[in-house]
Amino acid sequence: MADDPRPAARRRRPLRAATIGTYALLTALALVYVFPFVVSLANSFKTDEDAANNPVSLIPQSFTTAAYQQLFQTDLPLWLGNTVVVTVLVTAGRVLFDSMAGYALSRLPFRGRNAVYAGLVAVMAVPGVVLLIPKFLVIKEFGMYDTYAGMVIPMLADAAGVFIMRNFFESVSPSIEEAAKIDGAGVFRRFWSVVLPMSRSALITLFILSFQASWNELPQMIISTQSPSLFTLTKGTAQLASGALSAGSQFPVKLAAATLMTIPVAVLFFVFQRRIMNTTAGGTKE
Template sequence: MSDLTGTGTAVDPLTQTQAVKDMRRLDPSLRPAGDGGSLVHRSGRGKKLLVYLALVAFALVYIYPFVVQVSTSLKTNADAVAHPLAVVPDPFTTAAFQRLADTDFPLWFTNSVVVTVCVTIGRVFFNSLAGYALARLRFRGRDAVFTAILAVLAVPGIVLLIPKFLVLNYLGIYNTYPALFVPLLVDAAGVFIMKQFFESIPPSVEEAARIDGTGTFRTFWSIVLPMARPAVITLTILSFQGSWNELAHFIIATDDPRLFTLTRGVAQLTSGGLGSGNQYPISMAAALLMTIPTAVVFVVFQRYFTQGANAGAEKG
């Protein structure tokens, strides 16, 4: 199973299905004589209908909450409370977004963007460096380093809340910008993914470079890293998603409202930050605005998300 990790084609379920299809087309013995469908999957109409019904029902359960999110953000609070299931806002209003603009929301959004960009760049760079060293460079203690990183993977993140605060406090960077992103700059899982990928690249290319006298970093930076593009994109997406959605670390890294990120700020906003009464359109608008960047990245890079999920699977 190890060859599945993060590699460009092996993981992608679509490609695999295609391969299976091709195989079946080429080998006539595999093709059933009957209705033209596959032998195993020759399914009755009833079964097909049932599967479609189940799928549509589940799809509704999965999509409707997001529909509610969008439509409620454009409703008045009275309308939202009275008709929570209605898709069309009546009356239609963007008041929630205007109210949100008057809060610290824009500041949180900016903070989130800065932190996410820093974390993503840092992770991609440092994880690739370490992954490359562990995959390719021979140095004393390499196995020990790799074992240590594997051990780190086994530490459940949530038990680190208090410990991380202690160290930030001790270093005197609690309530500073670096406290938000420096502890997130490296993640053991990312190192693991990059190591696996670099091991799948034939070493001959670097060998040639080395004979030409290219330095180790140059070889890594201008020859190996460009070849690792799929893994780098996967890592970028995982890092983006991880830091954009992170909540627990931002809770313990600061209590200064000027340093709140989206997750922290919005969580605060809805637990009483808006004064009296439930303001559902505002909280839905906030939820929507923090979902949109994720959704855009998700739609554009969907294939890599899928790979990332399965690359994560390999580490377990």
């Protein structure tokens, strides 16, 4: 007698219901997360009066690009240029210095290594706003205030990036470097030619996080500059939001600036989303 297929079918139904429920919940959460951005995008194509009267409406009563035209009549190109300079330098610096520091904490047996790592974790636990005044005093003391150096140098390395790279290097077996060590390769050569090429997933993760952090950085720009010629997109947009346009609410212009700022980071995430932090890539720890 053939087995009755009905019990198996009954088992599959709860599984399908659970899957559908999970996807429905995730879809709802995604919509809640995306909704503010969609509102910003919709308001950027409204008139000032329409945005003030119908702020959460997703369909403009009168579609217009006037906000974007007005925005490009501000110092937006200057802010964009400064932001690109800062972002490129900071991202390159963090990828290099964080990976080097992470490798040192993972591989080099120097005295006090555990204390350094504990200090690194402690720094990550300190709210960034607490460090703003000490950063300002250091920047001022070294004569870097209101310069590109003051904007860039304090952000060239960060504790979270070192933490990510150190943990990744811990997952790579030291035996992988043995052949290079036998051939006479020094520490930097083993790091640069053997371990780093295997760390592509961690480097991509660090690259994206560094790009996002430097592109969206505002507190550091506030404490390191005051000249309008050094404003970045975040500081310039904050100035617009605080009333620099002086006429009306100007919601469309402000939200148009916020929308344009979001695009590069969003594109970066979409391009590299499948490559973010796969710690199984490369060697495995023995």
